[in-house]
Amino acid sequence: MPGIILVSHSQKVAEGIKELLEQVVGDVTIEAAGGDDDGGIGTSFEKIQTAVEKASAEDGAIIFYDIGSAKMNAEMAIEMAGSENVRLVEAPILEGAYLAAVEVSVGKSLENVMESVEKQYG
Amino acid sequence: MKFEAQHAVQWIQKANDKIQEHKDELTELDRKIGDGDHGINMARGFQEAADEVSAGDLSGVPDVLKQTATTVMSKVGGASGPLYGTAFLKMSMAVKDEAVDYKQFVGMIEAALGGIKQRGKSEEGEKTMIDVWSPVYEAMKDADDFDAALIKDTASSSMEATKEMTATKGRASYLKERSKDHLDPGAVSSYYLFEALSETLKEEG
Numbered sequence: 076m077p078g079i080i081l082v083s084h085s086q087k088v089a090e091g092i093k094e095l096l097e098q099v100v101g102d103v104t105i106e107a108a109g110g111d112d113d114g115g116i117g118t119s120f121e122k123i124q125t126a127v128e129k130a131s132a133e134d135g136a137i138i139f140y141d142i143g144s145a146k147m148n149a150e151m152a153i154e155m156a157g158s159e160n161v162r163l164v165e166a167p168i169l170e171g172a173y174l175a176a177v178e179v180s181v182g183k184s185l186e187n188v189m190e191s192v193e194k195q196y197g
Numbered sequence: 198m199k200f201e202a203q204h205a206v207q208w209i210q211k212a213n214d215k216i217q218e219h220k221d222e223l224t225e226l227d228r229k230i231g232d233g234d235h236g237i238n239m240a241r242g243f244q245e246a247a248d249e250v251s252a253g254d255l256s257g258v259p260d261v262l263k264q265t266a267t268t269v270m271s272k273v274g275g276a277s278g279p280l281y282g283t284a285f286l287k288m289s290m291a292v293k294d295e296a297v298d299y300k301q302f303v304g305m306i307e308a309a310l311g312g313i314k315q316r317g318k319s320e321e322g323e324k325t326m327i328d329v330w331s332p333v334y335e336a337m338k339d340a341d342d343f344d345a346a347l348i349k350d351t352a353s354s355s356m357e358a359t360k361e362m363t364a365t366k367g368r369a370s371y372l373k374e375r376s377k378d379h380l381d382p383g384a385v386s387s388y389y390l391f392e393a394l395s396e397t398l399k400e401e402g
C-alpha cells in the first residue's frame with residue numbers, strides 16, 4: 076500500500092494534516108516532513124530524504140507539498156534516491172492528501188490515486 | 198593556469214568568509230522581499246561546507262565540488278539549498294580531471310547555470326540568482342582565460358541590476374511590483390560566491 080508524505084515549511088502544519096488524515100484512515104502510512112532541522116519554519120532536505128528513501132524501499136508514496144522550496148527539495152530527494160515509486164503531485168496539500176489517503180485506504184494503486192488527485196486538482 | 202583542487206578549496210573557504218561577514222546584510226535583504234532567512238541559511242551551510250573541504254584528503258576539483266554540493270544541499274535549507282546544491286553538483290559532474298583548464302571551467306559554470314534553471318524552473322529576468330550566474334557565464338564564455346576582474350565586475354553589475362526587476366519566482370514573487378527597488382538576496386549571495394572565486398584566481402596571478 077503506497078504511503079503519503081507531507082512536506083511543509085511548518086512542522087505543525089505537516090503533523091496537523093497527518094493527525095487529521097489518521098483520524099479517518101488509520102492504516103495508511105503518513106510521513107510528516109515539516110519544518111527545518113531544528114523544528115523551525117523552513118524545509119529540511121534530510122527529513123524529506125529520509126521519508127523518500129523509506130517509502131522508496133517499500134510500496135512508494137505520493138508527496139504533497141506547500142510553498143516555495145518544498146517542491147524543489149522534494150524533487151531533489153526523489154532524484155537522489157532514484158525512486159520510481161515516489162511521486163510528486165500538485166494539489167492543495169490538505170485537500171489533496173485527504174483525497175489520496177481515502178483512495179489508498181480503499182486499496183487503489185499508486186497510479187490510480189495519482190490519477191484521481193490530478194483529475195480533481197490538476 | 199589550471200584550476201586545481203586547492204583552488205576549489207580556497208574558493209569555498211573564501212565564499213564562506215564573505216557569507217559570514219555579510220550574513221546580516223543577506224538576512225536584511227531577504228526580510229524586505231522574502232522571509233528573512235537567507236543569511237542564516239547560507240551562513241549555516243557554507244560554514245559546514247568550508248569545514249568539510251578544509252578537512253583535507255579531497256584529491257581533485259570534482260571531489261571538492263561534490264563534497265560542497267552534498268553539504269550545501271542538506272545544510273543550507275530554503276530554496277537556496279537545493280539551488281546552490283544543484284549548481285555545485287552539476288559543476289562536479291561536468292569534469293572528470295583533477296585539475297581543469299579554462300574551457301573546462303566555463304563548461305562547469307554552464308552546467309551550474311543549467312542546473313539552477315532546471316531546479317528552479319526559472320529563466321533570466323525573474324529577479325533571482327540566475328540573473329548573476331547567467332551574465333557571468335556569458336562573459337566567461339567570450340573570454341580566453343581566467344580573468345579575475347571580469348568575473349567580479351560582471352557579477353557586481355548584474356547583482357545591482359536585479360534592483361530594477363520584478364520578481365516572478367520565489368517568495369518575492371508574491372509581492373509582485375513591490376519587489377522592485379530591492380536587490381535580490383540570492384543574487385547578492387551569488388555575487389559573494391563570484392567575488393570569492395575572483396579573489397582565488399587573483400592570488401594565483
Ligand SMILES: Nc1ncnc2c1ncn2[C@@H]1O[C@H](COP(=O)(O)OP(=O)(O)OP(=O)(O)O)[C@@H](O)[C@H]1O
Pocket residue numbers: 084117118142143144145227231232233234235238274275276277278280313316317318319324325326327366367368381382383384
Ligand atoms: N524558483 C527559483 N529559481 C531560481 N532562484 C530562486 C527561485 N526561488 C528562489 N530563488 C533564489 O533563492 C533566494 C532565496 O533563498 P532563501 O534561502 O531565502 O530561500 P527561501 O525563498 O526563503 O525558501 P523557502 O521557499 O523555503 O521559503 C532568492 O533571493 C532567489 O535568488
Ligand SMILES: [Mg+2]
Pocket residue numbers: 227231232233234235275368
Ligand atoms: Mg528566504
